[in-house]
Amino acid sequence: MDDPEIRTEHPTGTLALVALMGVLYALGWAAFYFLLYLGRGPLSP
Amino acid sequence: MKIDLYERIWMWAASALIVAFAATIAYGALARSYHPPSHVETIDPKQVWSSPTFQPLGVVERADGSIEVRVIAHMFAFQKPEIRVPAGRPVTFRLSSVDVIHGFQIVGTNANTMVVPGYVSEFTTVFDRPGEYLIVCNEYCGLSHHVMHAKLIVTADGS
Numbered sequence: 001m002d003d004p005e006i007r008t009e010h011p012t013g014t015l016a017l018v019a020l021m022g023v024l025y026a027l028g029w030a031a032f033y034f035l036l037y038l039g040r041g042p043l044s045p
Numbered sequence: 046m047k048i049d050l051y052e053r054i055w056m057w058a059a060s061a062l063i064v065a066f067a068a069t070i071a072y073g074a075l076a077r078s079y080h081p082p083s084h085v086e087t088i089d090p091k092q093v094w095s096s097p098t099f100q101p102l103g104v105v106e107r108a109d110g111s112i113e114v115r116v117i118a119h120m121f122a123f124q125k126p127e128i129r130v131p132a133g134r135p136v137t138f139r140l141s142s143v144d145v146i147h148g149f150q151i152v153g154t155n156a157n158t159m160v161v162p163g164y165v166s167e168f169t170t171v172f173d174r175p176g177e178y179l180i181v182c183n184e185y186c187g188l189s190h191h192v193m194h195a196k197l198i199v200t201a202d203g204s
Contacts, residue, residue, distance in 0.1 A: 009049055022058070033069060038077060040155045044169045045083040 084167035148183035
């Protein structure tokens with residue numbers, strides 16, 4: 001019985017999906033920060 | 046030392062995130078004057094109701110023309126329950142608690158502070174949009190915490 005094929009290269013498709021989620025998260029975070037948080041005006045002590 | 050390409054990518058990405066978050070904090074604080082409430086002033090919780098700094102309660106116009114709002118938090122209400130301030134003018138909130146830790150959050154704005162017994166919480170902000178805002182206690186303070194709220198009315202006419 002042959003050994004199953006062992007793949008040693010990185011899973012680039014998975015990495016691309018993770019990167020896409022990261023970009024979407026960053027864009028969402030930036031939108032909340034600049035449009036909502038900064039748009040509401042400052043608070044000073 | 047050889048570092049794998051993907052390991053390097055993750056390291057640079059993590060470093061970039063740290064730099065980006067630190068930059069936003071610096072930008073907000075230095076360029077836009079966004080600061081967390083950090084006023085330090087102590088007061089005896091037993092004396093809050095009779096303290097001259099909280100009499101009268103509610104909205105007071107200072108000698109320099111600025112607006113001061115004095116609020117006492119207790120289980121399970123804010124005094125006063127309705128606050129009316131003008132839009133476009135700096136408003137300084139001064140708050141204290143007579144019993145346990147409460148929260149004071151004006152929903153839909155960045156106004157949000159803890160109200161700790163023994164301390165006076167203070168922050169200043171400007172409300173640009175007239176309207177009614179809900180004020181809630183966002184620190185669990187007891188069985189009826191969920192009913193602890195007040196109303197802020199921002200008027201457009203400057204009154």
